[in-house]
Amino acid sequence: xxxxxxxxxxxxxxxxxxxxxxxxxxxxxxxxxxxxxxxxxxxxxxxxxxxxxxxxxxxxxxxxxxxxxxxxxxxxxxxxxxxxxxxxxxxxxxxxxxxxxxxxxxxxxxxxxxxxxxxxxxxxxxxxxxxxxxxxxxxxxxxxxxxxxxxxxxxxxxxxxxxxxxxxxxxxxxxxxxxxxxxxxxxxxxxxxxxxxxxxxxxxxxxxxxxxxxxxxxxxxxxxxxxxxxxxxxxxxxxxxx
Amino acid sequence: xxxxxxxxxxxxxxxxxxxxxxxxxxxxxxxxxxxxxxxxxxxxxxxxxxxxxxxxxxxxxxxxxxxxxxxxxxxxxxxxxxxxxxxxxxxxxxxxxxxxxxxxxxxxxxxxxxxxxxxxxxxxxxxxxxxxxxxxxxxxxxxxxxxxxxxxxxxxxxxxxxxxxxxxxxxxxxxxxxxxxxxxxxxxxxxxxxxxxxxxxxxxxxxxxxxxxxxxxxxxxxxxxxxxxxxxxxxxxxxxxx
Numbered sequence: 001x002x003x004x005x006x007x008x009x010x011x012x013x014x015x016x017x018x019x020x021x022x023x024x025x026x027x028x029x030x031x032x033x034x035x036x037x038x039x040x041x042x043x044x045x046x047x048x049x050x051x052x053x054x055x056x057x058x059x060x061x062x063x064x065x066x067x068x069x070x071x072x073x074x075x076x077x078x079x080x081x082x083x084x085x086x087x088x089x090x091x092x093x094x095x096x097x098x099x100x101x102x103x104x105x106x107x108x109x110x111x112x113x114x115x116x117x118x119x120x121x122x123x124x125x126x127x128x129x130x131x132x133x134x135x136x137x138x139x140x141x142x143x144x145x146x147x148x149x150x151x152x153x154x155x156x157x158x159x160x161x162x163x164x165x166x167x168x169x170x171x172x173x174x175x176x177x178x179x180x181x182x183x184x185x186x187x188x189x190x191x192x193x194x195x196x197x198x199x200x201x202x203x204x205x206x207x208x209x210x211x212x213x214x215x216x217x218x219x220x221x222x223x224x225x226x227x228x229x230x231x232x233x234x235x236x237x238x239x240x241x242x
Numbered sequence: 243x244x245x246x247x248x249x250x251x252x253x254x255x256x257x258x259x260x261x262x263x264x265x266x267x268x269x270x271x272x273x274x275x276x277x278x279x280x281x282x283x284x285x286x287x288x289x290x291x292x293x294x295x296x297x298x299x300x301x302x303x304x305x306x307x308x309x310x311x312x313x314x315x316x317x318x319x320x321x322x323x324x325x326x327x328x329x330x331x332x333x334x335x336x337x338x339x340x341x342x343x344x345x346x347x348x349x350x351x352x353x354x355x356x357x358x359x360x361x362x363x364x365x366x367x368x369x370x371x372x373x374x375x376x377x378x379x380x381x382x383x384x385x386x387x388x389x390x391x392x393x394x395x396x397x398x399x400x401x402x403x404x405x406x407x408x409x410x411x412x413x414x415x416x417x418x419x420x421x422x423x424x425x426x427x428x429x430x431x432x433x434x435x436x437x438x439x440x441x442x443x444x445x446x447x448x449x450x451x452x453x454x455x456x457x458x459x460x461x462x463x464x465x466x467x468x469x470x471x472x473x474x475x476x477x478x479x480x481x482x483x484x
Contacts, residue, residue, distance in 0.1 A: 132467070220341075235474045
């Protein structure tokens with residue numbers, strides 16, 4: 001079934017005109033006609049069955065038939081990573097969306113080559129991934145800041161979990177034990193740090209370990225590409241009970 | 243450091259002539275000269291420091307200086323998946339290599355579109371991924387067979403763990419409990435099944451659950467693309483103690 005993310009608010013029986021892009025996708029690309037159904041959803045209203053009333057290449061008219069999935073917010077899960085090559089960054093954002101990240105923060109580190117990210121493009125990648133994987137919400141893409149700035153502005157409610165390939169990392173089970181044995185830690189939201197190709201510098205590791213409650217996570221014996229580390233790391237964080 | 247997988251057997255002080263492809267890569271692409279070092283490795287001899295004695299575009303002469311990593315075999319870990327689009331299949335093989343799969347079996351199922359795989363190309367993808375991620379061995383790519391044939395020839399020492407998105411799956415923790423409470427199960431090698439886009443058919447699920455000791459694994463609440471499911475599933479299997 002075709003799923004589209006809605007900026008509009010969704011109410012049963014409402015009729016509304018789609019924007020250019022969604023109209024084009026439904027009526028031209030997917031060739032939906034009058035009476036055809038699709039799913040229209042967002043994080044505030046849940047998922048609705050929608051019907052094409054008037055197909056149109058640029059401003060299709062639709063009607064919301066009724067809610068088919070209630071509102072269900074993703075559990076907050078943060079990812080901090082460095083920009084990679086264009087396709088690889090797209091890929092990392094797509095996969096992080098499938099793995100449930102709710103906030104994707106880009107950071108510039110000592111060994112980061114790229115220093116810009118195209119937030120708008122990546123937000124579109126995240127939207128498409130959310131449509132495909134049956135999420136109701138889209139992760140928020142945050143523009144690049146220096147690691148230093150990210151640490152100075154560190155939100156108190158996050159628990160930094162830093163992927164480490166140099167042997168200093170603990171297994172996810174050991175981290176789960178630390179978390180469950182500490183009331184404060186237990187209430188924090190996980191935030192995964194993935195270093196750039198070349199890893200974090202020693203100074204950066206020091207700064208990261210100085211953060212309250214920081215944990216180093218072992219992703220296994222092999223050296224993972226950054227985009228693989230995103231998926232492996234988030235998969236492991238998803239095994240934490242919370 | 244440049245790492246290359248060696249078909250030759252490796253012994254300290256041995257001199258040998260590289261093949262066309264490796265000579266071209268080292269001397270033309272990477273521009274290594276006389277006296278430059280690289281790493282040469284395989285699963286039988288470990289990893290050696292090697293030096294270019296005579297650079298040459300097609301038959302470079304090298305000398306093995308000494309072993310720098312001992313032999314270390316990957317723990318056996320099997321993956322059964324359906325062929326995807328070309329780039330996506332490459333991707334799945336690359337990531338499965340990084341996640342430690344030792345045998346990648348391609349299967350044809352009721353909802354599989356592609357029915358061929360280019361074993362040679364995928365074996366090259368696996369080689370390159372192994373070189374990058376510091377593995378000493380390369381996963382074996384097995385040519386496509388029908389799921390039926392795979393099940394008829396099912397090796398006794400494997401434990402089928404089937405990724406399921408329809409709610410029948412258990413958490414990796416529940417599966418770990420089952421495994422640790424059963425002596426026979428505990429001795430088996432995990433084999434992860436990832437269904438095609440569209441999933442396994444009901445009949446296939448029945449056939450899979452009829453296998454001895456089969457377990458259904460929950461990969462989380464979202465619908466993952468097949469290639470994402472490969473990484474997430476293998477990451478979870480890697481948390482099993484064995």
